[in-house]
Amino acid sequence: MTVDRRSFLAALGGGGVAVLAGAGPAAALVDAWPGRAPATNRMPPDWAKLRKRLGSRLVLPGDxxxxxxxxxYNELNDGHRPAAVxxxxxxxxxxACLDIARGHGIPIAARSGGHSYLGYSVPNGGLVIDLRLxxxxxxxxxxxxxxGPGARLIEVxxxxxxxxxxxxxxxxxxVxxxxxxxxxxxxxLTRKYGLTCDRLAAARVVTADCSLRTASPGSEDALYWALRGGGGGNFGVVSQFAFRTxxxxxxxxxxxxFPRGSAAEVIGAWQNWIAHAPFELWxxxxxxxxxxxxxxxxGCYVGGPTAANRLLDQLVAAARVRPSSRSVQPKTYLGAMMYMAGCSKDTVANCHLVTEGGRLPRESFVAVSRMLGPRPLDAGRVAALMTGRTGVDLLLDALGGAVSQLAPRETAFPHRSSxxxxxxxxxxxxxxxxAATRTVDAIRDGLARLGATGAYVNYIDAGLPDWGHAYYGQNLERLKQVAQHYDPDHVFAFPQSVARA
Structure with a gap:
């Protein structure tokens, strides 16, 4: 498609969600969805009319x-059967999709990579606005x-x-x-360059009223603020992003x-080490x-191996545990992204785990999250939460650095001090x-008792207590106002949409 650079550049001069909406559990019927948009027409959408526009690009059951x-992406959501893709x-x-489907009381979701943990981008009985093209x-x-909104990270x-x-x-x-x-x-690269949303210069957004808007500094300011960390599915369907690279x-x-039995020492040393590390280190x-x-x-270091090794030596000394293996390698930017992706070779083809129109090598998992506070957790108690829980991983991904340079209210992402x-x-x-859900929930709740009470909306969690404040903190009320303004009829409603928090 042609990229409309002129209108975007004009907007810049003035100043996905993958998952943009949702579906409930696999067994849920459409009428069981709380917070669905009110149905002004109980008849199904006119799929024949949409077919005239999209042709074979409208995929219905049986097609x-x-x-x-x-x-x-998550095989646990395979029971979801959308009415149309x-x-x-x-x-x-x-x-055109919104014009035909809204007002019929069905869930409407946009899908980019399809990695919604709970399958919110493939609503049961609803319309998937698939953006992959x-x-x-x-x-x-x-x-x-x-x-484009359908680009996957390796393509970007x-x-x-x-x-x-x-x-x-x-x-x-x-993703x-x-x-x-x-x-x-x-x-x-978060600690050096900020969050992805911190680099968002502008976005073209189709809102619930079918309007195409440009959100940027000085244009749709509230929408622009909300798009930077307010979660997918709440405000519209992004049709194009502009990023400052x-x-x-x-x-x-x-x-x-590190050897078995040293987890507490490593966790404790890592927390203090990363809190005082240069921004270049993640x-x-x-x-x-x-x-x-x-x-x-x-991890990844913006710089050469010599400086990276010096920093790693400081961690090892603080932990007082000699690693059982250690690898430090210089990489190009793309090579580093391939390495972090776990690709076997430094080629883009090896990172395309999903084959369009063919088999979908995917995963079957449950996952939840918390956000650490500004101070380290009790490392011994964190290790104790993982004792005996074989098959479960706790991934502590560093923040701080450039992320902490913005105030919590400056964008919708509130966890700036984490x-x-x-x-x-x-x-x-x-x-x-x-059984797996009970286990991960127990660890999540244990982390909360240790002081990690927030949560990351991109790791969306059906059982998270007080999820609205956990995801959005002090920004929740403003986000609710933005959602009400741009989607007053809850066209994009889903179980954890901002409007329902």
Missing amino acids: PGYAVHRLG ARCASAADVQ MAHVEVGRDGIAFV YAALARAGRLLPGGSCPT GISGLTLGGGIGV APAPALTVFSLS ASCQVSGGNPPTARLV LASAQVYASATRSGQQ
């Missing part, structure tokens, strides 16, 4: 490809990158690397740029494994449950889902 296009190629397509990435000489990174630029973002290669940005965007420097990646402390738990470190995010992750089959 070729429906079995693939209806699926999200509309593969949009333009903002006008999105407008809108995956363009264009980088201007001024460093502004125009990115590869295009930026060709232009010698970077954008801070996550490590999973098939969609939309969901990542709208929820904040924690990633491996940075020059791509040489990077160093590293990984350290690291994730990863604890695997067991008897006893084990700890490892992976030391790190904490994700609790467990692989789970459908038969073992309830």
